[in-house]
Amino acid sequence: MKHNLYIQDVTLRDGMHAIKHQYGKEKLKGICSALDKAGVDAIEVAHGDGLAGGSFNYGFGAHTDWDWLEGLSEVMTNAVLTTLILPGIATIDDLKKAADLGVKSVRIATHCTEADIAPQHIAAAKKLGMDVGGFLMMAHMNEPKKLAEQALVMEAAGADCVYVTDSAGALMMDGVKERVRAFREVLKPETEIGIHCHHNLSFGVANTIVAMQEGANRLDASLAGMGAGAGNAPLEVLVAVLDKMGAKHGSDLYQLMDAADDLIRPLQTRPVRVDRETLSLGYAGVYSSFLLHSERAAEKYGLDTREILVELGNRKMVGGQEDMIVDVALDMLAKKKEA
């Protein structure tokens, strides 16, 4: 079964991480509208950590998810309005609120070994009439066959699509290939496969293309790569590559290039790029969203960001454990004082 390419923009969800969840309401609406006009298939909007992510742990947003989502479905003519939740942070009640605001699609995200906390939410989203993606984060931490078993749990619960989510930007091309292939081997032909990359090792676009060649049809990307860590696969670059490959899709390259440079780059107060810190995320296999929190802890306690990130990797911290960044920093500080 051949599925059409489906490009989902994450500038207004993953991109939240890059600016501490501070998009203004009107700004966000403008970006959403530009993406819609440029022909992307879906636009994801939420706090970076999904609905109800606003907190001390992950950072409070400039607005609530409900304020950001309000009125968006009315300005969109083409794209599907989507959102994301992490069970353990958001609940089914939050999903219902999003549905009331016109959200038609949702991704239910869990760590790559914990798919069985998602069936309740997947079933509820299906009941609300939503298109549902299962989002297996930190996919580099689970081997292909076992990751595929987790994908089956999400498929059995009703997911229309399951994603290989490289939250740490730590997968290389073979790693992506093996995981998507393992999905294709066990999932039903009608179940779609998605790919979500981070650019920490500069593989954002390359990994997305490899996944596509192995049968993934839902591709995540963001304008100017706006996302956690070194960002996601940059949407305008991905679309340029798809054009050159002759792949069929509905997005307009020049409009996306303009939106990336005119609307997004000016917002990037901390450059979204591969540098010492973001490369460390990919190198150490650390959740990309830890970046700004670790930089802040390093500054507050007089430590080195890279050392904090590497230690978080050593301790096998998973997405959502941002509280452990300060904990690690305090441990390092105590050790330094001893020495």
Add this chain to the structure above:
Amino acid sequence: MSKIKVAIIGSGNIGTDLMIKILSLSKTLEMSAMVGIDPDSDGLSRARRKGVATTHEGVDGLLKMAEWRDIKVIFDATSAKAHIYNWEKIEPFKDKKIVDLTPAAIGPYLIPAINFEIDDSLRNVNMVTCGGQATIPIVAAVNRVAKVHYGEIVASIASKSAGPGTRANIDEFTDTTSAAIEKVGGAERGKAIIVLNPAEPPLVMRDTVFTLSEMADKEKIRKSIHDMVAEVQSYVPGYELHQEVQFEEIPESAPVFIEGLGLKHGLRTSVFLKVAGAGHYLPEYAGNLDIMTSAARACGERMVKSLS
């Protein structure tokens, strides 16, 4: 003084750990019956080996047991849904009380370190959640010094310590814990987050508490938290403050935007806790199990004080 007879409904991780605690530690409670729904469950076979009467027919089976008549306290370690059914069956027996370890919360929330002085006429009390037992005492400790506007907790537990019941109902953790942060902890608004970590070897349970309160004397808050930690340690020996209490002033000029409260400033207090289990049923990493069953045991023992 003879011990008071008790039953446990639910032969999963929590029920089994609680059984071991009562059998080996309690001076006032006697394990009279262990109730499950799967005759092959590890919990029921352990009970049989220890000479505890068992049934695999749930609460209906319990009501038919010879032991039922003398049982005074029932611990319910099933699920929120099952608890509603179980309470319906048990409620007519007016001489019996129930300690609810599910998130059903038909009765009021009880956290021994905070509101232990329960009314003797109360017949159903709820133990909130593992994360709630670990963190809400800290929210209350801040709140007794400075009014807490907002209390947020993050519970990280080892994947191996989360049974199928917990996994299938993760929203109940979030909802019940948030509600109890407000009702028992005293925060105007509560938020709860739970994260499962699959690392091997499994990581010991960690809990982090953030509060935003009115500005107050930091040393007073610090002392109040240390006192509260000692209080919880009296019934959960593996409970500890893992880092010194951290403070950050959030000035009026740079407030945070909290859903439901709007722009808020004040004092942010961060508390990093570690909860090591006693290693009764699951190993040390399962502090989440231990704090729940230790609190329930303490609660059961408190309930029978007036009986013995």
